[in-house]
Amino acid sequence: MILEVEDAHTYYGESHILEGVSIEVAEGETVALIGRNGVGKTTTLRTVLQLTPPREGSVRYRGEELVGLGTHEVAERGIGWIPEDRRVFSQLTVAENVRIAVPKGGDTEAAIARVYDTFPALAERKDAKAGALSGGQQQMLAIARGLVNENDLLLIDEPSEGLAPQIVADVGQAIADVAADDTVLLVEQNLPLAMDLADRFYLLDNGNVITEGEATSGVADDEEIRRYLSA
Incomplete structure (x- = not known):
């Protein structure tokens, strides 16, 4: 397994948020975490x-314990994060945003070429300011x-949040393209999208894993799972 989270208890202050969460992600997999907001x-x-x-x-990455390391040390080991709020540099162009994300010593031109091949829409707007993008x-x-940050594991948080349906489809295809070459742990509220992208899923509720299984289109129609998502 590339990632193993075992019996994790995580707090915000005195609020007990994760109450013994255990998940695993194998190399090359896309695994979805599903559940209502706040679980x-x-x-x-x-x-x-x-x-x-x-x-x-415990949190182990390629068998190494991460608990006790700084976040920058975790990132250096090859774990990337795409937060819900996106955090692009609005005053820089698309090309500049991509260029500064390439690690020191990396092949910048090859990285940019990969991005434009994966995301043709970005190639068309490479000189536009990021703040002017949809x-x-x-x-x-x-x-x-x-x-382009050469991550082996990419954590993606709510990529479809606030997007129109057609744009969700485009972003979903982009994630599928990325997942063809990388390992992905995905948080996604849109259940059909999550099941379309993922190989497996974990359903969380109140800081616990309720169930797990293979990601199939039938999951979106499972009454028990839908009850947890709508409760």
């Missing part, structure tokens, strides 16, 4: 990144920045 999905990503370290439990294009740019 611990984003906190699980933050726990992996050591932005919110667990008070109890929400969907900004999300593609955020994914592209994670892609």
Whole structure:
């Protein structure tokens, strides 16, 4: 397994958010975390990144314990994060945003070529300021920045949030293209999209894993799962 989270208990102050979460991600997989808002999905990503370290439990990446490391040390090991708020540099062009995300010593031109091949819409707007892009294009740019950072594991948080349906489809295709070459842990509220992109899923509720399984189109119609998502 590339990532193993075992019995993680994570708090915000005295609020117990993750109450013993355990998940695994194999190399090359796309795994989705699903559940209502506030059940611990984003906190699980933050726990992996050591932005919110667990008070109890283990987080292992390629067998190495991450608990106790700084977030920059976690990132240096090859774990990238695309947060929900995208965090592109609005005053820089698309090309500049991509260029500064390439690690020192990396092949910048090859990285940019990969981005434009994966995201043709960004190639068409490479000289535009990121702040002038649509929400969907900004999300593609955020994914592209994670892609060129040479990460082995990419954590993507709510990529479809606030996007129009057609743009969601475009972003979904972009993530599928990325997932063909990289390992992805995805937090996504849009259940059909999550099931379309993922190989497996974990359903979280109140800081616990309720169930897990293979991601299929039938999951979106499962009454028990839908009850947890709408409760």
